[in-house]
Amino acid sequence: xxxxxxxxxxxxxxxxxxxxxxxxxxxxxxxxxxxxxxxxxxxxxxxxxxxxxxxxxxxxxxxxxxxxxxxxxxxxxxxxxxxxxxxxxxxxxxxxxxxxxxxxxxxxxxxxxxxxxxxxxxxxxxxxxxxxxxxxxxxxxxxxxxxxxxxxxxxxxxxxxxxxxxxxxxxxxxxxxxxxxxxxxxxxxxxxxxxxxxxxxxxxxxxxxxxxxxxxxxxxxxxxxxxxxxxxxxxxxxxxxxxxxxxxxxxxxxxxxxxxxxxxxxxxxxxxxxxxxxxxxxxxxxxxxxxxxxxxxxxxxxxxxxxxxxxxxxxxxxxxxxxxxxxxxxxxxxxxxxxxxxxxxxxxxxxxxxxxxxxxxxxxxxxxxxxxxxxxxxxxxxxxxxxxxxxxxxxxxxxxxxxxxxxxxxxxxxxxxxxxxxxxxxxxxxxxxxxxxxxxxxxxxxxxxxxxxxxxxxxxxxxxxxxxxxxxxxxxxxxxxxxxxxxxxxxxxxxxxxxxxxxxxxxxxxxxxxxxxxxxxxxxxxxxxxxxxxxxxxxxxxxxxxxxxxxxxxxxxxxxxxxxxxxxxxxxxxxxxxxxxxxxxxxxxxxxxxxxxxxxxxxxxxxxxxxxxxxxxxxxxxxxxxxxxxxxxxxxxxxxxxxxxxxxxxxxxx
Numbered sequence: 001x002x003x004x005x006x007x008x009x010x011x012x013x014x015x016x017x018x019x020x021x022x023x024x025x026x027x028x029x030x031x032x033x034x035x036x037x038x039x040x041x042x043x044x045x046x047x048x049x050x051x052x053x054x055x056x057x058x059x060x061x062x063x064x065x066x067x068x069x070x071x072x073x074x075x076x077x078x079x080x081x082x083x084x085x086x087x088x089x090x091x092x093x094x095x096x097x098x099x100x101x102x103x104x105x106x107x108x109x110x111x112x113x114x115x116x117x118x119x120x121x122x123x124x125x126x127x128x129x130x131x132x133x134x135x136x137x138x139x140x141x142x143x144x145x146x147x148x149x150x151x152x153x154x155x156x157x158x159x160x161x162x163x164x165x166x167x168x169x170x171x172x173x174x175x176x177x178x179x180x181x182x183x184x185x186x187x188x189x190x191x192x193x194x195x196x197x198x199x200x201x202x203x204x205x206x207x208x209x210x211x212x213x214x215x216x217x218x219x220x221x222x223x224x225x226x227x228x229x230x231x232x233x234x235x236x237x238x239x240x241x242x243x244x245x246x247x248x249x250x251x252x253x254x255x256x257x258x259x260x261x262x263x264x265x266x267x268x269x270x271x272x273x274x275x276x277x278x279x280x281x282x283x284x285x286x287x288x289x290x291x292x293x294x295x296x297x298x299x300x301x302x303x304x305x306x307x308x309x310x311x312x313x314x315x316x317x318x319x320x321x322x323x324x325x326x327x328x329x330x331x332x333x334x335x336x337x338x339x340x341x342x343x344x345x346x347x348x349x350x351x352x353x354x355x356x357x358x359x360x361x362x363x364x365x366x367x368x369x370x371x372x373x374x375x376x377x378x379x380x381x382x383x384x385x386x387x388x389x390x391x392x393x394x395x396x397x398x399x400x401x402x403x404x405x406x407x408x409x410x411x412x413x414x415x416x417x418x419x420x421x422x423x424x425x426x427x428x429x430x431x432x433x434x435x436x437x438x439x440x441x442x443x444x445x446x447x448x449x450x451x452x453x454x455x456x457x458x459x460x461x462x463x464x465x466x467x468x469x470x471x472x473x474x475x476x477x478x479x480x481x482x483x484x485x486x487x488x489x490x491x492x493x494x495x496x497x498x499x500x501x502x503x504x505x506x507x508x509x510x511x512x513x514x515x516x517x518x519x520x521x522x523x524x525x526x527x528x529x530x531x532x533x534x535x536x537x538x539x540x541x542x543x544x545x546x547x548x549x550x551x552x553x554x555x556x557x558x559x560x561x562x563x564x565x566x567x568x569x570x571x572x573x574x575x576x577x578x579x580x581x582x583x584x585x586x587x588x589x590x591x592x593x594x595x596x597x598x599x600x601x602x603x604x605x606x607x608x609x610x611x612x613x614x615x616x617x618x619x620x621x622x623x624x625x626x627x628x629x630x631x632x633x634x635x636x637x638x639x640x641x642x643x644x645x646x647x648x649x650x651x652x653x654x
Contacts, residue, residue, distance in 0.1 A: 004607050005402045008157050008260075011041065015416060020027065021080075031295070031467050035113065042552075044253060045135055045218035048134075049215060050551050058632040060406050061233070065357075067211065069081060075152060079244060082097070082099050082100050082106050082107075083099065084099070084100045084101070084102075085099035085100065085101065085642065087101070087112075087114040089115055089116055090113075090114065090115035090116060090117075091113075091124065092111065092112065092113055092114075092130075092199075092200045092203075092505070093111075093112050093114055093134055094110075094111050094112075094134065095107075095109050095110060095112060096109055096133050099138030101125075101127060103187055107127065107129070108129065109128045109132075109133055109155075110129050110130065110131055110132050110133055111129070111131045111132070111133065111197070111200060112127060112129050112194070112387075113126070113127070113128040113130055113196055113286050114126075114127055114131065115127075115128075119290055127280075128190075128193050128196070128600060129190060129193075130156045130189060130193050130194075130196045130197050130200065131132040131187065131188065131189035131190065131197050132156075132157075132187055132188050132189070133154065133155040133374040134152060134153070134155070134182075134187060134197075134200075135149070135152070135153050135154075135204075136150050136152060136200075136201055136204035136206050137151040137152065137153050137163065137206060137208060138150070138151040138206050138208035138209060138210045139151075139205075139206060139208070139209055139210075140165045140209075140210045140211065140212035140238065140240070141209075141211065141212060142211065142212055142213075142214060142240075143211055143213070143219065144313060147167055147169075147212065147214075147240075148167070148168050148217060149165050149166055149167040149168050149212050149214075149240065150165070150166060150167045150201055150204070151163060151164070151208075151210055151238060152164055152165075152166060152182075152201070154182065154185075154187045154228065154249075156185060156186030156187055157186040157187075157188065158186065162185060162186075162187075163238075163332050164181075164185065165212045165238045165239065165240045166240075167208070167212070167240065168202075170203055171198050171201065174195060174198065175195070175197065175198030175201075178198065178201070179194060179195075179197065179198075189547060206328055208237050209236070210235075210237065210238050211236055211237045211238070211241040212238060212239075213226040213237050213239050213385075214240050215236065215340055215341075215343040215388065216228065216239065216249070216281070216342065216343045216344060216345065217283070217286075217343035217344025217345070217388075217389065218286050218287070218344050219237050220233070220234050220236075220237060221232075222286060222287045222466075223467075223614060224236070224237040224467075225344070225463045225467070226238070227249050228249050228482035229249065229461075229635040230460075232460065232463050232464060232467060233463075233467050236246075241378070248320040248321050248323045249319060249320045249326045249454065249456065249519055250320045250321045250400070250455070250456050250461070251320075251456030251457055252321070252453065252454065252455055252456065253453045253455065253457070254454060254457060255457035255458065255461055255516070256456075257450070257453065257454035258317065258454035258455065258458055259516065259517065260448070260459075260518070261446070261447075261450035261453070261454060262276075262314055262317055262447060262450045262451055262454060263276060263458070263516070263517040263518055263519065264518055265436060265443070265446065265447055265450070265521075266314065266517075267428075267434075267518075267519060267520075267523065267535070267590035268433055268434035268436070269431075269432050269433050269434055269527075270383060270427075270433060270434075270526070270527035270528075270530040270531060271300070271307070271311055271422075271431045271432070271527075271531070272310075272431070272432070272447075273311065273422050273508065273519070273523065273524055273528070274298075274309055274311075274422070274504065274527055274528055274530075274531045275300075275311035275314050275316060275393060276314055276315060276458075276508070276517070277504040277507050277508040277524055277527070277528055278298055278315055278316075278393045278504055279315035279316070279318035279319065279345075279346040279348070279391070279393065279458075279459070280346075280458070280459070280504075280507040280508065280511050281346075281391050281504045281506075281507040282295070282342075282344050282345045282346045282389065282390045282391045282460055282512075283344050283345070283390075283459075283462065283463055283466060283501050283507075284466075284473070284477075284506060284507050284510075285344070285389040285390070285503070286360040286389055287358050287466065287473045287474075288474055288476070288477040288506060288616040289474070289499070289503060289505065289540075290342070290474060291389060292370075292387075292389070293369070293370030293371060293387045293389055294368055294369050294370030294389060295365060295367070295368060295370060295372075295388075295389055295390045295391050295392065296368055296391060296392070296418060296420065296496070296497075297364060297368055297391070297392035297393070297394060297418055297419040297420065298391075298392070298393055298394065298419070298420050298422055298500075298501040299352060299394040299395065299396055299399070299400065299419050299420065299421050299422065300312070300393070300394065300395045300396075300422050300424035300431070301395075301396055301397070301398065301399060301421050301422065301423055301424060301425075302397070302423060302424045302425025302426065303397065303430075304397055304430065304431070305430075306424075306425035306430030306431055307424075307425065307429075307430040307431030307432050307440070307444055308395040308424055308425065308431055308442040309350055309395060310326075310431065310433060310447050310448060311393075311395075311424070312323055312325050312348050312395055312452045313447065313448055314447055314451060315346060315348050316348045316451065316455070316642055317450075317451035317454065317456075318346065318455075318456075318458045318459045318462075319342075319345050319346060319455075319456060319458075319459040319615055320455060320456050320459075321455055321456070322452055322455070323453060324348060324455075325348045325349075325350055326347075326348065326349055326350070326501070327337065327349065327350055327351060327354050328349045328350065328351055328352050328353075328354040328396075328480070329354040329355065330355070330363075332359050332362060332363050332373075333373075334374065335363050335366070335367065336366060336372040336386060337386075339366075339367050339370075339372075339388045340372065340387075340388050341385075341387040342388070342390055343387075343389060343390060344388075344389050344390065345459065346390060346392070346393060346395070347367065347389055347390050347391070347392045348392075348394075349392065349393070349394045349395075350394075350395050351395060351396060351397075352394055352395065352396030352397075352398070352400065352403055353396055353397060353398065353403060355403070355625060356407075357403050357404050357405075357409065358407045358409070360400065360403055361400070361404055361409060361415050364400065364415050364418050364419045365415060365418060367390075367418075368392070368418035368419070369390055369418075370387055370388050370389055370390075371385050371386070371387055371440065371601045372385045372386035372387070373385065373588065378603065383490040387581065391500075392419075393503075394419065399421050400419050400421070401416070401548070409607075416493070416544035416548075417492075417496055417497070417544065419491040420500070420523065420535050421535065421538055421539075422534055422535055422538075423534055423537075423538050424534075429443075432444075432610055437493055441480060451485070458511070458516055458517075461514065461516050462507075462510070462516055464516065465510065465511075465513075465514035465516070466510075467546065469510075476506065477502065477503065477506055479492055479508075480502045480505055480506050480525075481498070481499065481502045483502070483505075483525070483529075485505075485525070485528075485529035485532065486498045486501055486502040486505070486529070487531065489541045493544060494536070494539075496573045497532070498532070501528055501529075501531070501532040501535075504524075504528045505524055505525045505528040505529070507524075508523075508524020508525070508528065509521070509522070509525055510525075510526070512524060514642050533539035542620065543618065545608075545612075546616040546619060546620055548605075549605040549608055549612070549613055549616040550616065550617075550620055550622065552604050552605040552606065553596075553601070553604045553605055553613075553617075553622075553647060553649070554649055555604075556582075556600070556604035557594055557604075557647075557649060558602070560582055561585070561594070562580060562581075563578075563579075564579070564580055564581055564582040564600070565578070565581075565582055565583055565584055565585045566578040566581065566584055566585070567584065567585060567586070568584040568585060568586040568595060568635065568637065569586065576616055581597070581600075582596060582597065582600030582603075582604075583595045583596040583597050583600055583644060584600075584637060584644070585634075588624070588648075590624065590648055591649075593624045593646050593647065593648045594646075594647045594648075594649070595635060595644035595645065595646050595647075596644060596645045596647055597643075597644060597645075598610050598632075598643075598645070601613050601614075601645055612632060614632070614645060615631070617647060618631055620650070621650060622646065622647055622648060622649060622650055623645070624646040624647065624648040625646045625649075626646065631645065632644060632645050632646075633645075633646055
């Protein structure tokens with residue numbers, strides 16, 4: 001099929017008419033679709049671009065755009081007389097303006113079927129309007145060579161052009177799902193001839209090929225960064241529309257306004273700089289650390305109304321609108337979908353206490369590990385689990401451990417290692433050090449207002465800088481990790497945390513180098529180093545797993561010391577009866593020693609096995625005595641030999 005010259009099409013919109021089954025019909029019969037707003041925007045030939053051809057199946061033109069963001073009302077037509085259009089019969093054609101056929105009747109813009117049929121023994125022409133203007137730009141597939149689809153370019157009800165990649169499976173069962181998707185995005189079609197819309201898409205054969213990315217973030221070995229409405233870098237990649245809704249990646253205002261009113265106000269405030277660095281660090285997880293999945297979370301902990309949420313609002317403005325900041329009140333499946341939709345960026349969640357205490361621990365594990373639940377496919381096979389890389393920034397008035405205790409659960413070392421608590425409200429003015437001449441409440445409100453006016457630009461500018469950057473990012477990350485501010489301790493949790501804080505500092509310094517933040521060189525490094533110090537001071541010298549075990553045992557002794565422990569050497573021949581015995585006690589020069597039986601020790605340190613508990617007691621110096629090669633000791637009690645653990649509690653952290 002040869003393309004029709006778009007200069008033959010003059011007016012973009014007019015009254016929509018669908019041909020009837022009879023050759024004689026009224027001009028208004030079958031009216032639908034492109035009236036209203038769009039009809040008020042006619043165009044002249046000069047407004048039509050060459051990338052809007054009249055297309056027919058078999059040779060539908062496919063072009064690879066330079067941007068997948070909304071294209072705007074490109075035609076923006078002016079009033080003019082419709083001109084005759086050349087059509088090939090039978091076949092589909094896309095007309096972007098009103099046009100004339102051989103009968104000199106003005107027909108409105110849209111996707112048309114031009115055919116012939118027998119009527120009364122004669123061959124007559126048949127012209128049917130199917131839908132508003134739409135064309136197939138390219139054939140798409142995913143990175144694994146499956147899930148084929150089509151990149152569509154169409155006119156919505158406001159007269160604006162949009163591009164979306166829709167999977168071909170939406171065409172099954174008559175294409176009802178595809179039409180539903182298009183209707184949701186503002187594209188309308190004829191109900192009488194809706195089946196022909198699916199035929200047009202199925203039969204189109206554009207030459208262009210693109211990769212339909214099912215997640216945001218890096219693709220093509222970090223040469224393309226895909227966002228729901230835009231691709232940065234290699235334009236052969238485009239976001240699939242399956243999960244496009246409610247991502248809240250959006251832009252408003254300007255980068256200059258954001259730099260002055262958001263990043264500028266963060267200067268002199270380490271907690272605010274830290275929050276912005278967390279938001280910027282997500283795109284570095286793959287190119288700098290070569291980490292295929294996962295990430296790390298940071299929880300700003302402190303009193304209410306002290307500036308924690310202000311920091312989260314600033315972080316959300318890096319990537320999108322204020323709605324980019326979500327509440328913790330979500331199910332595990334909901335949080336999994338959110339993490340996958342924000343791959344290689346940052347997930348910002350407010351108020352940890354809103355999460356279910358029964359699910360919060362597992363959700364922290366899932367987000368930080370970067371892998372969703374394994375699910376079965378409809379056919380009985382295994383569906384690919386969703387994967388992601390991102391940083392998570394959270395806030396709450398208490399720690400994860402305190403929140404889990406509501407459900408009778410204890411925090412595990414792995415959870416503490418994946419959601420690092422930062423005491424954020426102990427600065428001079430809550431979470432602020434320098435409110436820049438304002439009252440702290442006014443300062444917070446100024447930042448909140450600025451994040452509603454300027455957002456979404458910093459993240460895009462940072463990605464563009466990384467795409468242009470010729471630095472060896474893994475080597476630069478290694479150099480930052482040699483800084484004394486991020487020296488890691490011997491245990492794995494501290495080493496993991498140091499690596500994450502180092503990545504934040506790298507993100508802040510790279511953004512400063514690119515002119516995105518307006519900060520001084522070294523300012524991000526200093527602020528992140530301060531927050532790393534706050535985390536280390538809060539954590540103490542003991543690994544979190546050991547600290548949790550010791551705290552559980554100490555609390556058990558405080559609750560049950562008199563009721564469930566009896567004297568190891570009672571004065572009377574008939575000792576006092578002890579219900580649900582946990583063990584015995586004995587006073588020594590070093591203090592009172594509690595001899596636990598193994599069942600009570602597991603009860604005190606719930607969630608840990610006896611070997612781990614005994615090893616923690618030994619490493620902390622809480623074992624008063626033990627047999628050679630063992631961590632327990634045999635004691636003769638009430639005429640029988642019992643194996644017990646001699647625990648002498650010390651000051652926690654000593």
